[in-house]
Amino acid sequence: MLIHPWDAAHDDGEWREWLSRHDFGQLAVNGLPGEPPWVQPMHFRYDAEPGPYGRALAHLARPNPLWRALEADPVVLLSVVDDYVFVPGPWTAPAGTPAEHGTPTSYYAAVQLRCTARVVDDPAEKAELLNLQVAHFQPDGGTAPATPGEAPFGRMLPGIRVLSLEVTEVRAKFKYAGNKPQDVQDRVSGRLAERAGPGDPAARAHQLRRRTTG
Numbered sequence: 001m002l003i004h005p006w007d008a009a010h011d012d013g014e015w016r017e018w019l020s021r022h023d024f025g026q027l028a029v030n031g032l033p034g035e036p037p038w039v040q041p042m043h044f045r046y047d048a049e050p051g052p053y054g055r056a057l058a059h060l061a062r063p064n065p066l067w068r069a070l071e072a073d074p075v076v077l078l079s080v081v082d083d084y085v086f087v088p089g090p091w092t093a094p095a096g097t098p099a100e101h102g103t104p105t106s107y108y109a110a111v112q113l114r115c116t117a118r119v120v121d122d123p124a125e126k127a128e129l130l131n132l133q134v135a136h137f138q139p140d141g142g143t144a145p146a147t148p149g150e151a152p153f154g155r156m157l158p159g160i161r162v163l164s165l166e167v168t169e170v171r172a173k174f175k176y177a178g179n180k181p182q183d184v185q186d187r188v189s190g191r192l193a194e195r196a197g198p199g200d201p202a203a204r205a206h207q208l209r210r211r212t213t214g
Helices: 012-020 066-072 123-137 154-159 182-195 200-213
Strands: 024-029 038-043 045-047 055-061 075-087 105-120 160-175
Touching: 012 105, 012 160, 024 066, 038 055, 038 066, 045 123, 055 105, 055 123, 066 105, 075 200, 105 123, 105 200, 123 154, 123 160, 154 160, 182 200
Parallel strands: none
Antiparallel strands: 024 038, 024 075, 045 055, 055 160, 075 105, 105 160
């Protein structure tokens, strides 16, 4: 992922805050010899600790074919992309030029976590980490905890494996026209507000926020 200086995260706090609100991504695992990479869509819980970059927790069904590739190479990439919109060319035309000379483009936020994966099969640890994941998505509760050997979920624990992903490197990109003149940014911001389509409010909020905090 190419990251220009004007698209880079302002600091670690920016991507951490964004990641705390975006918990669905794609896990890319190196394929076995002769195979392409494996890519698994999944929910995950991100924790800022332990380590300098934290960890991500997820779980997958035991029959998932990804496990063979993961056990052969535990270095993986968790990719999260959201708050994306398409920006029509006429919106970006520099002042004094024909509208049709503007360049169509995309705005988006993306965080890529390079991780070392640890597969958890111990029933007690697996239940503990699984309960942490549920607590992230259901902070108000409502679901019984998983406990090995106890109803209602104890009998289901052998059917899943938990992934503890130690984050070793982070690449973050917030592509929201940070290199464009202010008048172009103002025009795009106004057009996003007018269009108000899916993703437009979030993209506009990023654009305005990064202009005031950069």
